[in-house]
Amino acid sequence: MSNPAPAPAPVAEAEHQPAEAIAVDPAFIASTREDNDSSSAYSEAAPTSTASLSSSILHFRELHGRTYQNFTDSEYWQPNDERHNDSLDLNHHMFLLLNNNKLFHAPLENPQSVLDVGTGTGIWAVDFADQFPSARVIGTDLSPIQPEWAPPNCKFELDDAELEWTFRDNEFDFVFIRYMVGSIGDWPRLYKQAYRCLKPGGWIEHSEFRAETACDDGSVPENTIYDWWTKKLLIAASERIGKTFTPTKDNKHVAALREAGFTGALHTKDYKVPLGSWPVERKWKEIGEFNQASLEQGLEGFGLLLGTQVMGFSLEEMQVAFAKMRQAFRNPKWHVYYPWYVLSTPDALATLD
Numbered sequence: 001m002s003n004p005a006p007a008p009a010p011v012a013e014a015e016h017q018p019a020e021a022i023a024v025d026p027a028f029i030a031s032t033r034e035d036n037d038s039s040s041a042y043s044e045a046a047p048t049s050t051a052s053l054s055s056s057i058l059h060f061r062e063l064h065g066r067t068y069q070n071f072t073d074s075e076y077w078q079p080n081d082e083r084h085n086d087s088l089d090l091n092h093h094m095f096l097l098l099n100n101n102k103l104f105h106a107p108l109e110n111p112q113s114v115l116d117v118g119t120g121t122g123i124w125a126v127d128f129a130d131q132f133p134s135a136r137v138i139g140t141d142l143s144p145i146q147p148e149w150a151p152p153n154c155k156f157e158l159d160d161a162e163l164e165w166t167f168r169d170n171e172f173d174f175v176f177i178r179y180m181v182g183s184i185g186d187w188p189r190l191y192k193q194a195y196r197c198l199k200p201g202g203w204i205e206h207s208e209f210r211a212e213t214a215c216d217d218g219s220v221p222e223n224t225i226y227d228w229w230t231k232k233l234l235i236a237a238s239e240r241i242g243k244t245f246t247p248t249k250d251n252k253h254v255a256a257l258r259e260a261g262f263t264g265a266l267h268t269k270d271y272k273v274p275l276g277s278w279p280v281e282r283k284w285k286e287i288g289e290f291n292q293a294s295l296e297q298g299l300e301g302f303g304l305l306l307g308t309q310v311m312g313f314s315l316e317e318m319q320v321a322f323a324k325m326r327q328a329f330r331n332p333k334w335h336v337y338y339p340w341y342v343l344s345t346p347d348a349l350a351t352l353d
């Protein structure tokens with residue numbers, strides 16, 4: 001856990017921006033106990049994708065007081081209740097801070113037709129539609145958790161992105177995919193469907209965090225709860241459900257995009273997203289605080305279904321893990337960050353690279 005994020009394998013890129021280093025605030029003293037004990041080792045016939053709303057879909061599944069989507073049989077592991085959705089919205093704000101208030105990285109010119117795959121609460125799609133009133137924006141998701149009110153140029157559809165897409169060939173100028181770790185079993189297939197639905201010269205952007213915490217200054221010892229959470233929970237569970245939590249590791253996403261037909265230049269940007277108030281610079285401190293707020297809000301939702309249903313841990317074991325994770329988030333001595341990667345690339349016929 002104390003390792004820095006491994007540098008991605010080199011790829012031919014039109015433009016690559018490495019992650020900025022983040023300096024530690026020496027004055028930072030958390031309000032939590034100094035004797036934080038979280039450093040102690042921790043033991044161990046294809047249907048199509050869209051559907052109109054039916055009451056059974058709105059009957060969510062319940063698990064330990066949380067609700068989950070009921071649109072497909074897939075055990076999508078994040079809850080879709082308000083408590084969890086707040087975590088997604090906090091994340092959205094954090095991404096805006098990270099990216100100087102920009103909603104995307106691709107060099108779009110006058111986008112008219114945009115798809116947000118796995119839109120969640122729809123907050124990105126709504127913001128995009130507001131910013132580009134002449135664009136038609138569609139946000140799709142397994143869960144109908146988007147606002148009833150949205151700008152007139154923004155609409156939401158229930159859709160399983162892993163099934164055959166119902167969108168037309170060459171329909172979109174921009175396909176946006178953000179924060180879909182652990183959601184997709186076949187990334188090349190997903191990218192292929194995006195490729196088919198993009199206009200010649202349209203752009204795809206995939207913005208993704210890697211579920212492995214990292215640290216550059218050795219401040220986090222080995223075998224903390226972070227290691228357990230990453231390896232014994234997220235990665236182990238993702239192997240069981242067949243949906244990776246590290247789709248960007250070793251540039252797997254680049255290979256998958258190439259396989260899908262995206263042969264154009266790559267525009268990439270790496271980030272280190274701090275967790276907590278430890279950075280000295282105001283911008284990074286704020287990002288770290290939002291990241292912590294989002295993770296604390298979402299923590300139970302990230303772990304509950306994967307822990308109890310996929311990995312077979314008891315509810316009590318998971319509650320202990322949640323408590324230790326919260327302690328770890330609040331540990332002022334640990335300078336932890338999550339690697340975050342953004343890649344945008346045009347359809348093969350783009351002229352912008």
Ligand SMILES: C[S@@+](CC[C@H](N)C(=O)[O-])C[C@H]1O[C@@H](n2cnc3c(N)ncnc32)[C@H](O)[C@@H]1O
Pocket residue numbers: 069076078088091092117118119120121124140141142143159160161162177178179180183184
């Ligand atoms: C972590 S949230 C991210 C939401 C949004 N992209 C964002 O960045 O705020 C992942 C979303 O993907 C949706 N999702 C997961 N698997 C999906 C699938 N196969 N098809 C469509 N949506 C899916 C979930 O319901 C959830 O809302």
